[in-house]
Amino acid sequence: QVQLVETGGGWVQAGGSLRLSCAGSGRTFSSYAMGWFREAPGKEREFVASIFWTGARTYYADSVKGRFTISTDNAKNTVYLQMNSLKLEDTAVYYCAADRSHSVLRLGHSHYWGQGTRVTVSQ
Numbered sequence: 001q002v003q004l005v006e007t008g009g010g011w012v013q014a015g016g017s018l019r020l021s022c023a024g025s026g027r028t029f030s031s032y033a034m035g036w037f038r039e040a041p042g043k044e045r046e047f048v049a050s051i052f053w054t055g056a057r058t059y060y061a062d063s064v065k066g067r068f069t070i071s072t073d074n075a076k077n078t079v080y081l082q083m084n085s086l087k088l089e090d091t092a093v094y095y096c097a098a099d100r101s102h103s104v105l106r107l108g109h110s111h112y113w114g115q116g117t118r119v120t121v122s123q
């Protein structure tokens with residue numbers, strides 16, 4: 001059974017940092033694109049960042065560019081999202097996703113999804 005499990009969410013003050021982790025199990029994701037999405041209260045789920053498992057290329061939403069960094073640890077089958085300079089508008093449930101196609105992942109139609117981890121940014 002393939003699973004993606006996110007951890008690392010929580011409460012943080014504006015300007016602070018958090019690191020989210022997404023641990024994959026049940027298969028090898030070496031040929032997959034991995035990504036992070038978020039869903040804020042009352043809003044649709046949106047793309048945040050993505051990476052090819054090899055780490056060769058990364059992509060970011062304009063709203064997080066320069067503040068968030070996506071990375072992988074092949075040995076741990078884990079994808080990370082380092083979030084710095086957090087803003088109130090970063091408050092959301094963050095989801096990890098995986099798909100063989102980066103295009104499919106970017107459209108939000110990934111084959112695999114985690115259960116989400118909540119991030120709350122306050123003043």
